[in-house]
Amino acid sequence: MNRRIIYILIALFALSACDRNVYYNENMRIDEKGWNMNEPLVFNLEADDTSNTFLCCLDIRNRNDYNYSNIYFYITTIYPDGSIAADTNIEFTLAERDGRWLGKENGRYIDGRYPFCFFHFPQQGSYQFVVRHAMRDTLLPGIKNVGLHIERTSK
Secondary structure (H helix, E strand, O other): OHHHHHHHHHHHHHHHOOHHHEEEEEEEEOOOOOEEOOOOEEEEEEEOOOOOOEEEEEEEEEEOOOOOOEEEEEEEEEOOOOOEOOOEEEEEEOEOOOOOEOOEEEOOEEEEEEEEEEEOOOOOEEEEEEEEEOOOOOEEOOEEEEEEEEEEOOO
């Protein structure tokens, strides 16, 4: 079963290599002191494509001294008409059990892209994706940047 998940993730990462499919990509910097759980990151997106399906990913850059091997998030989607999708609670594994980081290491930082859903924009207009960490630490140190990456999965 784990092999199947790995193969699916590899296929998803291969899809992400096609820049022409990128629909939205924005990264936000986290305060050097840490990410306060009461200060969500808000990604604003103007959607005009209601016919395609999109792969949504979070890009995470953490320092190599991040204290955990995983991270939990709450992700809320707010539609143009003001309706709110239920919070998505998601966990991403950032390191193996032996401590090896799963992302691409670059000096003291590790970069990873983590798919979390396939999405169809049912309405044209302004969407908000609100991202909060759901870790036990009120102030979470070791996360440098969090980004939202959305790409088309079909033409």
